[in-house]
Amino acid sequence: MMSSWQVIVDAMPLLLQGLWITVKIVVISLLIAFAIGLITGLMNTSSNKILKFIATLYIDIIRGTPLLVQVFFIYFALPAFLDIRIPAETAGIIAISANAGAYIAEIFRAGISSIDKGQREAARSLGLSQVQTMRLVILPQAFRRMIPAFVNQCTISIKDTSLLSVIGIKELTQSGEIIISTNYRAFEIWGTVGVLYFIIIYGISRLSRVLERRLSLK
Amino acid sequence: MIIVEGLQKKFGDNEVLRDISTTITEKEVVCIIGPSGSGKSTFLRCLNLLEEVTAGVVKIGEVTVTAPKTNIDKLRQNVGMVFQQFNLFPHLTVLENIMLAPKHIKKASKAENEKQALALLDKVGLAAKKDEYPARLSGGQQQRVAIARALAMNPRVMLFDEPTSALDPEMVGEVLQVMKDLAHEGITMVVVTHEMGFAREVADRVIFMDGGYIVEQGSPAAIFDAPQHERTQAFLSKVL
Numbered sequence: 001m002m003s004s005w006q007v008i009v010d011a012m013p014l015l016l017q018g019l020w021i022t023v024k025i026v027v028i029s030l031l032i033a034f035a036i037g038l039i040t041g042l043m044n045t046s047s048n049k050i051l052k053f054i055a056t057l058y059i060d061i062i063r064g065t066p067l068l069v070q071v072f073f074i075y076f077a078l079p080a081f082l083d084i085r086i087p088a089e090t091a092g093i094i095a096i097s098a099n100a101g102a103y104i105a106e107i108f109r110a111g112i113s114s115i116d117k118g119q120r121e122a123a124r125s126l127g128l129s130q131v132q133t134m135r136l137v138i139l140p141q142a143f144r145r146m147i148p149a150f151v152n153q154c155t156i157s158i159k160d161t162s163l164l165s166v167i168g169i170k171e172l173t174q175s176g177e178i179i180i181s182t183n184y185r186a187f188e189i190w191g192t193v194g195v196l197y198f199i200i201i202y203g204i205s206r207l208s209r210v211l212e213r214r215l216s217l218k
Numbered sequence: 219m220i221i222v223e224g225l226q227k228k229f230g231d232n233e234v235l236r237d238i239s240t241t242i243t244e245k246e247v248v249c250i251i252g253p254s255g256s257g258k259s260t261f262l263r264c265l266n267l268l269e270e271v272t273a274g275v276v277k278i279g280e281v282t283v284t285a286p287k288t289n290i291d292k293l294r295q296n297v298g299m300v301f302q303q304f305n306l307f308p309h310l311t312v313l314e315n316i317m318l319a320p321k322h323i324k325k326a327s328k329a330e331n332e333k334q335a336l337a338l339l340d341k342v343g344l345a346a347k348k349d350e351y352p353a354r355l356s357g358g359q360q361q362r363v364a365i366a367r368a369l370a371m372n373p374r375v376m377l378f379d380e381p382t383s384a385l386d387p388e389m390v391g392e393v394l395q396v397m398k399d400l401a402h403e404g405i406t407m408v409v410v411t412h413e414m415g416f417a418r419e420v421a422d423r424v425i426f427m428d429g430g431y432i433v434e435q436g437s438p439a440a441i442f443d444a445p446q447h448e449r450t451q452a453f454l455s456k457v458l
Contacts, residue, residue: 116303116305118301118303118305119305119307121268121299121301121305122299122301122305122306122307122364123307124268124291124294125266125268125294125297125298125299125368126294126295126298126318126319126323126367126368126370126371127291127292127293127294127295127319127323127371128291128318128319128322128323129291132322132323136318136322137307137318140309141307141308141309144309
């Protein structure tokens with residue numbers, strides 16, 4: 001029987017390929033999710049009732065349903081209903097973006113409403129418009145407060161991508177399964193898969209702490 | 219300069235301003251005094267529409283502030299405001315705080331903007347603090363920066379909302395001194411204050427408010443030495 005190390009070394013190229021797809025999906029999804037979150041978060045804090053309703057509805061639907069169901073819905077139900085074809089990876093990115101977007105919207109809303117209303121009043125009384133006030137005064141302060149919550153959402157989204165193995169995307173978890181189905185070495189492979197996830201997530205947590213310290217207000 | 223007619227403000231069922239009419243002329247320094255809850259801060263905040271007005275008319279210069287089509291951002295550029303809590307932007311340095319509005323509204327050139335900001339800082343005696351962040355300054359220093367920031371748009375009117383109420387006693391003087399200098403330069407000022415000494419010395423006119431009305435107004439001597447209304451007398455007997 002092959003040694004455990006040999007199993008891991010042999011599996012590494014395929015696992016790293018999986019890891020690459022995981023990272024790619026996460027990065028693209030989080031960029032989209034950040035935009036969705038910013039827009040939805042602003043809609044949610046606006047005084048326009050219709051915008052607010054749409055934002056709340058979206059957030060409630062995402063929060064009220066499991067991610068796995070969302071993935072199935074986007075990959076199987078939507079294409080059947082609309083009579084189109086969505087590649088698995090695209091469906092995965094849509095699902096993760098839509099999901100993380102809703103949670104990031106809430107992070108934005110909380111960040112924006114945590115800024116003292118005197119800041120808004122001071123900016124507006126100088127003659128800055130509503131948009132300028134948001135962009136120059138409120139958001140730069142809100143961003144700093146959002147970093148820990150945003151990093152938390154990143155780590156959750158990274159782990160969520162493992163669910164995409166169910167629609168056949170060859171991300172890290174799916175790669176592990178494929179390897180095990182040929183060599184039956186569950187301990188070594190799942191162990192390695194776990195370590196790879198951990199390295200990425202731990203690295204991001206460390207990075208965020210540095211970022212937080214750099215950006216903290218003197 | 220400022221004309222207020224029949225101004226009313228309600229928060230839900232709570233009538234804070236009942237019927238305010240007054241005229242403030244160019245270069246006049248008006249101090250508004252009165253017990254807390256009398257509506258004096260709300261009155262001030264109605265002048266630049268930080269509070270929505272329930273009824274009545276406010277005009278500043280030629281602009282009817284309360285008209286629905288008024289460009290309120292444009293108007294506010296002519297009306298500087300200083301707050302009780304300073305409200306400096308904590309993510310910007312002192313200099314950046316002052317330069318923010320001219321940079322983004324007037325599109326002032328950086329050199330010119332910086333020159334003006336430094337001149338203003340010099341005026342409030344804080345040129346040495348230009349690169350500090352607000353959190354590193356004392357309350358009195360922060361408030362002086364806030365005054366410089368409000369002046370950066372060259373406003374025609376300055377509104378002060380209890381500018382010294384959040385300060386430690388030993389810092390009140392430095393802020394009042396800056397305000398005195400401004401008054402002597404001839405800028406139109408409306409000051410809500412509990413500093414009776416300042417009102418007596420600097421104001422051209424003192425307005426006493428209570429219960430959402432202007433109860434009495436007149437020269438500092440008239441109000442402080444010979445108040446006519448019994449509510450004015452009762453208030454002054456407590457604070458003087």
